[in-house]
Amino acid sequence: MCDLLDSQPPPAEKKLSRMKKLRRTLSESFGRIALKKDDNGFDEICVTKMSTRNCQGMDSVIKPLDTIPEDKKVRVQRTQSTFDPFEKPNNQVKRVHSENNACINFKTSSTGKESPKIRRHSSPSSPTSPKFGKADSYEKLEKLGEGSYATVYKGKSKVNGKLVALKVIRLQEEEGTPFTAIREASLLKGLKHSNIVLLHDIIHTKETLTLVFEFVHTDLCQYMDKHPGGLHPDNVKLFLFQLLRGLSYIHQRYILHRDLKPQNLLISDTGELKLADFGLARAKSVPSHTYSNEVVTLWYRPPDVLLGSTEYSTCLDMWGVGCIFVEMIQGVAAFPGMKDIQDQLERIFLVLGTPNEDSWPGVHSLPHFKPDRFTQYSAKNLRQAWNKLSYVNHAEDLASKLLQCFPKNRLSAQAALSHEYFSDLPPRLWELTDMSSIFSVPNVRLQAEGGESMKVFGKNNIYGKGLSNMKH
Numbered sequence: 001m002c003d004l005l006d007s008q009p010p011p012a013e014k015k016l017s018r019m020k021k022l023r024r025t026l027s028e029s030f031g032r033i034a035l036k037k038d039d040n041g042f043d044e045i046c047v048t049k050m051s052t053r054n055c056q057g058m059d060s061v062i063k064p065l066d067t068i069p070e071d072k073k074v075r076v077q078r079t080q081s082t083f084d085p086f087e088k089p090n091n092q093v094k095r096v097h098s099e100n101n102a103c104i105n106f107k108t109s110s111t112g113k114e115s116p117k118i119r120r121h122s123s124p125s126s127p128t129s130p131k132f133g134k135a136d137s138y139e140k141l142e143k144l145g146e147g148s149y150a151t152v153y154k155g156k157s158k159v160n161g162k163l164v165a166l167k168v169i170r171l172q173e174e175e176g177t178p179f180t181a182i183r184e185a186s187l188l189k190g191l192k193h194s195n196i197v198l199l200h201d202i203i204h205t206k207e208t209l210t211l212v213f214e215f216v217h218t219d220l221c222q223y224m225d226k227h228p229g230g231l232h233p234d235n236v237k238l239f240l241f242q243l244l245r246g247l248s249y250i251h252q253r254y255i256l257h258r259d260l261k262p263q264n265l266l267i268s269d270t271g272e273l274k275l276a277d278f279g280l281a282r283a284k285s286v287p288s289h290t291y292s293n294e295v296v297t298l299w300y301r302p303p304d305v306l307l308g309s310t311e312y313s314t315c316l317d318m319w320g321v322g323c324i325f326v327e328m329i330q331g332v333a334a335f336p337g338m339k340d341i342q343d344q345l346e347r348i349f350l351v352l353g354t355p356n357e358d359s360w361p362g363v364h365s366l367p368h369f370k371p372d373r374f375t376q377y378s379a380k381n382l383r384q385a386w387n388k389l390s391y392v393n394h395a396e397d398l399a400s401k402l403l404q405c406f407p408k409n410r411l412s413a414q415a416a417l418s419h420e421y422f423s424d425l426p427p428r429l430w431e432l433t434d435m436s437s438i439f440s441v442p443n444v445r446l447q448a449e450g451g452e453s454m455k456v457f458g459k460n461n462i463y464g465k466g467l468s469n470m471k472h
Contacts, residue, residue: 195272306341
């Protein structure tokens with residue numbers, strides 16, 4: 001025992017040795033903290049200025065301190081601006097501070113090499129790297145169009161390099177964020193379907209609200225302008241199927257589009273149709289012609305809404321589907337009113353007949369219905385107004401069930417998908433998951449558009465025999 005006492009170091013050396021062990025123990029403790037966070041999948045391993053808001057639950061994590069003998073424990077203080085585990089001069093503890101992070105920099109006693117955790121801050125997850133939700137993460141390439149309160153740009157994401165459509169909505173200081181913009185953003189965030197435009201990101205600043213969409217190069221209006229005289233019947237069928245598929249998806253979730261028209265149906269370079277502009281009738285996600293908003297919307301507005309009805313349901317959208325269906329086949333708008341609501345209703349009644357209480361129960365109670373203001377027309381066969389419907393098997397029947405003046409008589413989107421008009425499509429189309437494209441099914445492709453294609457439709461069924469690819 002006396003020999004052991006004689007071999008003990010002087011008190012000063014003993015105190016210094018204890019302090020070294022303490023520093024080494026604390027360093028190893030922090031190393032284990034970093035490793036624990038790394039195992040849990042954390043991307044950043046550093047203490048952000050050691051703020052108390054970033055140290056939630058830290059007391060329960062730093063278990064290694066409990067292994068230090070009571071006489072060697074040192075009080076650990078956490079403050080908003082610093083972290084000093086020792087009551088010693090600063091030159092005994094090395095810290096590396098940057099503008100955004102305060103990372104503990106230490107060297108292991110065994111290897112003397114810098115911890116790999118520190119080098120991770122030069123990775124793409126660095127604060128200087130592009131991130132979602134930041135305006136500088138997107139580059140504007142060209143201006144596509146401008147509405148009354150929004151401008152649309154073709155852009156490129158610096159995050160993943162993909163093309164995007166940037167809908168920049170100007171905010172008025174007095175009015176704040178437009179409700180329609182909030183509605184579109186909130187709806188699209190919850191809608192995931194291959195036939196609905198994808199909302200990638202939302203950027204909010206004091207001056208603007210920017211909605212970042214997937215970029216789709218054209219819309220149905222431009223597509224029909226490029227191919228006048230009516231589209232290829234097979235393409236009409238595929239476009240209509242996708243439109244009904246997207247509508248069925250949102251209608252099942254009690255969402256109405258309320259502004260269906262060709263300008264709001266985007267067409268990708270592979271022929272995929274996507275519903276767009278939810279709640280924003282006046283701003284476009286892709287380039288479109290600058291028609292008068294009132295006139296264009298009138299063409300696809302159902303007669304019940306034109307007559308002042310406010311009892312909206314899914315049948316409101318189905319009228320627009322019927323109008324778009326006829327326009328794709330015929331090559332001209334179904335009811336192109338040129339003046340006002342009165343003119344628009346006259347064009348509808350000329351084909352479908354002027355309604356009365358027998359054909360439309362409750363029509364006399366609508367605010368704008370005045371029997372003496374409308375010419376009395378009898379209903380006609382749709383092929384008398386749009387002759388190309390007769391070239392397409394079952395097309396007239398489907399159109400007539402969509403274009404019903406009495407809202408409750410209109411076919412639903414889900415029922416329309418089961419109509420005989422689609423009977424020659426591959427059965428697998430009805431088995432697809434929401435995010436699967438119809439073009440993932442073998443032999444489903446767009447046909448090359450041609451002016452004479454309508455005249456031969458109905459004589460041959462080419463599905464299942466191989467369909468040609470379309471390039472445009």
